[in-house]
Amino acid sequence: MSLLYNTRKDGSSVLFIDGDLQFDTRDEAVYHESLVFPALSVLQKRRPPQATFKGLILGGGDGLVAREMLKSNCFDNIMVAEYDASVVALTRAKLSQLSNNSFADPRIDLQIGDCRNFIDYAIADGAQFDLIIADLTVPQSLDAASLHSINFYEKIGQILKHDSVFATNALSPTKYPDAYWCIYNSIRSAKIYPRPYRIAMPSFQAEGYGPDWGFFLASPAPIGKSEIGVDFEFPESNTQLKNAEQMQRLFHFPTFIAARRELSLPAGANSDILLHYLSKANEENVAHQTDWNSLDFSIDATAIPRVDLGDQVLPHDVCTLLKESIDKDTVFEQIIDLMPSLQRDQTKEMVGAFLLNPARFLQAIDLPALIDRLIARAEELPRKLLAELKELRIKLEELAGDYERLLQLGLKVVTIATLVVIVGNLLSPDAVYGKGSSGGGTYGTFASDAHGFSQLSHTKMDVSSSEPELATGMGFRSRQASSMCLDETGTAYPTRSYRYYGGYRSRYYYGRHRYVSSEKRDAGDARRRLETSHGVFRLSPEADVLEDGRVAIQLTDAAYLFLEPDATTVIDSQTGEPIMDLSADPAQLWRISKELSRQKTGIVNSLAGKQEWINWVDWLGFMPWRDDDLTEMKNLFDMSDRLSAAQKRLNSDSSTPPPLFTPPVADAIEVINTIWLMPDGRSVFVWLPENKFAYMNGTNWYSDPQLTKPITTPAFSPKFKNVVKGLLLKENKEQDSTKQSLMRDLNYAQADMTSLQRDKADYQACSSDTGMGENVDYGSTQIPLGQAIIKTDNDIALTTQRIKILQDQVEALPKEAQLRTKVLEQFKD
Numbered sequence: 001m002s003l004l005y006n007t008r009k010d011g012s013s014v015l016f017i018d019g020d021l022q023f024d025t026r027d028e029a030v031y032h033e034s035l036v037f038p039a040l041s042v043l044q045k046r047r048p049p050q051a052t053f054k055g056l057i058l059g060g061g062d063g064l065v066a067r068e069m070l071k072s073n074c075f076d077n078i079m080v081a082e083y084d085a086s087v088v089a090l091t092r093a094k095l096s097q098l099s100n101n102s103f104a105d106p107r108i109d110l111q112i113g114d115c116r117n118f119i120d121y122a123i124a125d126g127a128q129f130d131l132i133i134a135d136l137t138v139p140q141s142l143d144a145a146s147l148h149s150i151n152f153y154e155k156i157g158q159i160l161k162h163d164s165v166f167a168t169n170a171l172s173p174t175k176y177p178d179a180y181w182c183i184y185n186s187i188r189s190a191k192i193y194p195r196p197y198r199i200a201m202p203s204f205q206a207e208g209y210g211p212d213w214g215f216f217l218a219s220p221a222p223i224g225k226s227e228i229g230v231d232f233e234f235p236e237s238n239t240q241l242k243n244a245e246q247m248q249r250l251f252h253f254p255t256f257i258a259a260r261r262e263l264s265l266p267a268g269a270n271s272d273i274l275l276h277y278l279s280k281a282n283e284e285n286v287a288h289q290t291d292w293n294s295l296d297f298s299i300d301a302t303a304i305p306r307v308d309l310g311d312q313v314l315p316h317d318v319c320t321l322l323k324e325s326i327d328k329d330t331v332f333e334q335i336i337d338l339m340p341s342l343q344r345d346q347t348k349e350m351v352g353a354f355l356l357n358p359a360r361f362l363q364a365i366d367l368p369a370l371i372d373r374l375i376a377r378a379e380e381l382p383r384k385l386l387a388e389l390k391e392l393r394i395k396l397e398e399l400a401g402d403y404e405r406l407l408q409l410g411l412k413v414v415t416i417a418t419l420v421v422i423v424g425n426l427l428s429p430d431a432v433y434g435k436g437s438s439g440g441g442t443y444g445t446f447a448s449d450a451h452g453f454s455q456l457s458h459t460k461m462d463v464s465s466s467e468p469e470l471a472t473g474m475g476f477r478s479r480q481a482s483s484m485c486l487d488e489t490g491t492a493y494p495t496r497s498y499r500y501y502g503g504y505r506s507r508y509y510y511g512r513h514r515y516v517s518s519e520k521r522d523a524g525d526a527r528r529r530l531e532t533s534h535g536v537f538r539l540s541p542e543a544d545v546l547e548d549g550r551v552a553i554q555l556t557d558a559a560y561l562f563l564e565p566d567a568t569t570v571i572d573s574q575t576g577e578p579i580m581d582l583s584a585d586p587a588q589l590w591r592i593s594k595e596l597s598r599q600k601t602g603i604v605n606s607l608a609g610k611q612e613w614i615n616w617v618d619w620l621g622f623m624p625w626r627d628d629d630l631t632e633m634k635n636l637f638d639m640s641d642r643l644s645a646a647q648k649r650l651n652s653d654s655s656t657p658p659p660l661f662t663p664p665v666a667d668a669i670e671v672i673n674t675i676w677l678m679p680d681g682r683s684v685f686v687w688l689p690e691n692k693f694a695y696m697n698g699t700n701w702y703s704d705p706q707l708t709k710p711i712t713t714p715a716f717s718p719k720f721k722n723v724v725k726g727l728l729l730k731e732n733k734e735q736d737s738t739k740q741s742l743m744r745d746l747n748y749a750q751a752d753m754t755s756l757q758r759d760k761a762d763y764q765a766c767s768s769d770t771g772m773g774e775n776v777d778y779g780s781t782q783i784p785l786g787q788a789i790i791k792t793d794n795d796i797a798l799t800t801q802r803i804k805i806l807q808d809q810v811e812a813l814p815k816e817a818q819l820r821t822k823v824l825e826q827f828k829d
Contacts, residue, residue: 003090015062020138024203025098028064029239031213034199034250036068036133037241038217039167041232043131044074046163052076053130058115060135061087063099070102071235078108081115088112122159129159134168145274148183149267150307153190157220166192166218172210173198174287177257179277180214181264185304187218189266194218196294197250200616211287211613225295252290265308273308285609288616476635477628487538488599495534496544498552498560499576502531530576537639539595549645551592556726565589565651567689568674570723580720583687585673586658593652600643607636669816671727681822683707684724696721698827725827728820739813746806753799760792
């Protein structure tokens, strides 16, 4: 067991055990009061006023549960069964003040060892307790999960008197509803009647454990509503729970979450169903809803689902089939047929490893979730495999635990399940075993395009169809958020500075493409001044929204773009001087406006979610991080206003996209919006404001592609040539990764074509033996042979088209590279 105890600059401290947060001093009282006092209030309501109690704490080596229990004078003895002596040593060394030196109290009897052994000894001795509190860590192994099994709770029941009370911590009912209700039904199955309740824990939410934290209050004698908090003398030192009304509000849940208890299986001996449920997180935050009350009934009339004995995730019959009845070579050949692009030797090894112990593989993954991840990457998968995956996903929903019917699907199911693990591991290794991912925000389709620049600066950029992200990062909670650069998720990035000249006509001194030296402009306009602004919102890897709502896009280290409705200006990053005004691209402005809208929606949703959180927990009167929550709300609100200002500034609110810029001539190659390489390599074409254009050969500017009509006025900045050079050199540097990406897509398409052609040959062979109306396999369904041939011909036509496009792009790469090199020769100093 590993311990990490850390003290912050503000004096608060945290304890992690095996990587899981044990407590945060800023809100640990919320947790420990909620764990102890509902149970104590029931016990005192049931016993005579002067009665004394014998208590038992399972876990609780930090002394904080003991601290709360010792606030009552009713206990003459409290036994603490802590597994790890190092936790107790830490408590005595560093937590004595926090725990009120509880372990020094003579009423405490501290025992070191496995609590299960202690319970067995108590049962053998006939010992019983009035109050038992279990404060155990979240299970991460089958052994730890057994502490939430029916067998364990039955033993708890043996050391409780009929009117005794048991309370245990659990999990977040909102984030892990199936796991939470699995514990609930396990307690019910042990004939101890539980009452579920929960509390808001800011520190747990910040660590990703969920927006609430759940507990159970239980007893061999059903607990009535009138017993909870009524006539209870709440300790004056309590920081949160002050009265019965507050205490009883802990028992409110969202109906959506409460309904899941009807399906969550209780855990029998050797069951790992709880671990399986813990791999299935619910991402819908409904914690603020309180429309179901667990105190509204005397005994829960909902039927307890069947007990899981270790055969729910992968039944014994399935394990037997996979281990004994499936030939490795048969599975391998079917996998290669579905996905020919896999390397045969490596795939055969992986198939063998999978079939050697399939239970170990399949029990460790969430198969439906993994299939969903693979389907989401449809473009990277052959058509036939994609059809099989979709069919299996439907079957998993239809069968819903009916494994006899699942077995009837036979080898096909085994093959696809094997392939899901293999391909999932190749495409996204962490996803196979449910590890998730971490890191910064997402940028929709803006990550990078085939040319290495942000797609915001290209006509080829698609509008992102992804859902708005929620701000789950900590950036918006910072009081320094206004001086940080955050993305839609709240992840902070290094701030980029943008220098420019302002003070001219209430907008930039950029509106004409004529270049004038700074000395002349300074002399001509005393209002002209150099200003510096900072990116406060990271719209994409290269694009920022500035403090006043302007949008800037990084081109190179030496230059960036400012976007305005009437012109796009190239600016010198070092001096702030305008280098060139380019034509505004309405299609580009529209796409950026749509992306601003999408990301602003995520900000607004985050703001609403934070308000719901505050509304839910505010009634407690205990908000250790209320100031941080209010700061986060203000920062989200301010950011939403900035994104609205950016949208308004772009002035592109059409419901339909404007037409894309077209190349000036056939075979011209786009560098960024409005800048194209002419196919003869002699010049660069530039769209200018007011629908004008010019050609530059690195030395002079011309009004015609033949470079026979020089432009003498207005003059253009000589720095523009260096900007174009920088862009071309950047693309040359990244051309290898571009080729690798295209080749990967081409290999997938060609493998898909091989599979389609094999299918067509099989269909044609069948047509000579049977009628065209005979049903045949098409993907995972059966359709008439004639329809299968037509559909396959259509698939072949589409795949042929895709292969042609990819081949053309691959073949064009050397030509583009040669063209860039030729233009760079023209641009030599």
